[in-house]
Amino acid sequence: MKINTKNGYALLFAVLTATLVLGVAVFILGVSKKQFALSVASRESMYSLYAADSGIECAVAAYKNGYLATSTGGVLTSAKIQCAGNNYTAPSPFWSQGHLSGWDDLPAQPYQSSSINMGLNDGTCADVVVTSGYINGRKAVEIVSRGYNYCIPSGTTANTPQASSRTVERAFSLTHKF
Amino acid sequence: MKNFKHSIYKVPRPASTPIFKYGFKGGFTIVETLVAVAILMIAVAGPLVVATKGLTAALASKDQMIASYLAQDTMETIKNVRDNNLAYGNDWLAGIYVDGSSCDFDSRGCDVNGIDPINIYKCPSSIQCVIPIYYNSSTGYTHSAGSSPTIFSRHFYFEKQATPGGADLEVIAHVIVDWKEGTVPYQVHLTSQLVETTR
Numbered sequence: 119m120k121i122n123t124k125n126g127y128a129l130l131f132a133v134l135t136a137t138l139v140l141g142v143a144v145f146i147l148g149v150s151k152k153q154f155a156l157s158v159a160s161r162e163s164m165y166s167l168y169a170a171d172s173g174i175e176c177a178v179a180a181y182k183n184g185y186l187a188t189s190t191g192g193v194l195t196s197a198k199i200q201c202a203g204n205n206y207t208a209p210s211p212f213w214s215q216g217h218l219s220g221w222d223d224l225p226a227q228p229y230q231s232s233s234i235n236m237g238l239n240d241g242t243c244a245d246v247v248v249t250s251g252y253i254n255g256r257k258a259v260e261i262v263s264r265g266y267n268y269c270i271p272s273g274t275t276a277n278t279p280q281a282s283s284r285t286v287e288r289a290f291s292l293t294h295k296f
Numbered sequence: 297m298k299n300f301k302h303s304i305y306k307v308p309r310p311a312s313t314p315i316f317k318y319g320f321k322g323g324f325t326i327v328e329t330l331v332a333v334a335i336l337m338i339a340v341a342g343p344l345v346v347a348t349k350g351l352t353a354a355l356a357s358k359d360q361m362i363a364s365y366l367a368q369d370t371m372e373t374i375k376n377v378r379d380n381n382l383a384y385g386n387d388w389l390a391g392i393y394v395d396g397s398s399c400d401f402d403s404r405g406c407d408v409n410g411i412d413p414i415n416i417y418k419c420p421s422s423i424q425c426v427i428p429i430y431y432n433s434s435t436g437y438t439h440s441a442g443s444s445p446t447i448f449s450r451h452f453y454f455e456k457q458a459t460p461g462g463a464d465l466e467v468i469a470h471v472i473v474d475w476k477e478g479t480v481p482y483q484v485h486l487t488s489q490l491v492e493t494t495r
Contacts, residue, residue, distance in 0.1 A: 128325070132332035136339030143343030143350070150350035150357070157357035161364045161484060168371065172489035176466075179493040202468070202489060203457045239468055239487040 159286065162267045165242055166288040170265025173236060173244025174290045176201035177261045181294075186232075186248050186259070197232040197248060202239065208232040222252040235277040243269035243277045257296040264289040356477050360484070363448060363473040366429065366437060367486040370452055370471045373408050378490060388492045393454050393467070407439070407451050427451050447475045457489075465492040 180186050180199040197208035218231075231249040238244060242265065249260040265288050266279035279285050374392060381390050392408065407427040429450055430443035437446070455468040471486045 126328065128329050128332040129335075132335045132339070136335060139340055139343045140346075143346040146347045147350035147353075150353040154353045154357040154360075157360040157364075161360060164364050164368060164486065168486060168488040172487075175489050175491050175493075179466075179491040182493055200466070203466075238489065240485065242487075 162284065163286045163288060165240070165267040166265045166286040168265065169238050169242035169244050169267065170263045170288045170290045172201070172238050172242075173246045173263035173265055174261060174292060176236065176244075177234075177246045177248065177263060178292065181248075181259070181261065186261075197234060199234055199236060199246060201236045201244075204237070206234050206236045208234045218249070218251075220253065221249070221258075222255065237269065237271070237277040238265075241269055241271065242267055243279065245278070253293075253295065258293055260291065260293045262289060262291045352477070356482075359447065359475060359477065360482070362437075363475060363482070363484040366448055366450055367471045367473045367484045369437070370408055370450060371469060371486055371488055374452065374469050374471075375488075375490070377408075379494065382492070382494050388465070389454070389467070389490075406453070449474050454490075466490065 176199050177186065185198040185200070199206045231247055234246045234248075236244050236246065244266070245264045247262045247264075249262070251258065266285055268280040268282055268285045270276055270278055270280055279287065377392050378388055380386075381388050392406070427439070427449055429437050429446050429448040430440055431446050432438050432440060432443035435443075437448070450471070450473045452469060452471045455470060457466040457468060467490050469488050469490050473484045475482050
């Protein structure tokens with residue numbers, strides 16, 4: 119069978135051009151979609167940042183008003199935060215004891231920390247961890263607030279972050295050394 | 297025979313013979329070209345739509361970034377006013393919150409930013425409203441009506457919180473930036489707890 123190799127050039131040219139143009143368009147769409155996803159992630163990140171800021175705002179107020187009290191030995195004696203119109207108390211036992219990098223690792227003076235999950239506005243939440251102990255021989259209290267944009271609204275895991283790729287965590291840390 | 301030497305027809309034909317009898321193979325190029333043109337038309341029109349959608353999405357993402365920063369601008373200004381009030385011993389929300397009369401949940405919205413002198417722009421009516429944002433190439437986004445208008449408008453209001461025990465005074469600050477992409481409305485709604493305390 120004799121094959122004519124001279125015909126079919128226009129069709130080949132059309133298909134090649136179409137592939138090229140389609141490739142460029144898909145590339146542009148891909149870049150734009152990534153830009154959009156980035157801007158959405160930036161917005162969600164901002165929501166998490168202000169959730170963390172709200173958490174530390176309430177925690178500092180609670181600390182200054184004696185609701186996150188510590189004894190002279192650095193022992194947490196109370197862990198309660200008022201925030202967003204609610205009272206949030208750390209679950210019993212309200213503190214856990216252990217040894218943490220950066221804190222004095224003394225048997226008699228281990229650090230103690232307490233975690234409180236708070237529901238905030240528009241589905242956001244904050245997890246505030248209060249740590250009390252000694253750093254280089256000085257009594258210290260550290261408040262770390264982690265903010266999340268998507269949170270579980272109710273149930274046993276209420277006010278904790280949703281396990282989703284859209285969930286963003288931002289945090290603030292504040293340390294008071296005596 | 298000599299006349300057909302450079303012709304597209306491979307088979308010479310007598311002058312009285314119809315062209316289709318001998319030239320069918322060569323005529324396929326026209327059909328092929330028409331198909332190619334049709335494919336090209338479809339192939340170019342489709343990607344053009346895709347590329348247009350992509351560029352629209354890119355513009356939308358740019359506007360979303362601007363809106364986020366505009367919301368953050370007002371929120372940080374509110375916090376700055378609060379901190380200054382506490383530092384100078386004033387009422388902690390003096391100048392930006394008067395319960396029941398302006399800038400609160402039940403009354404008018406307001407706007408403020410960090411570029412203009414700290415000045416509260418109140419909504420003109422008794423309902424929640426939007427305050428247009430202008431752009432000045434030297435000072436940025438502002439309320440100055442002499443600058444170029446933008447697609448953005450912004451307002452904030454406070455929502456008072458019932459504080460258990462009443463130990464602290466607490467409000468939620470809402471900052472809302474609205475804009476439209478064509479006819480589609482978009483909004484960034486930023487909230488933050490504000491407590492009467494310094495850090």
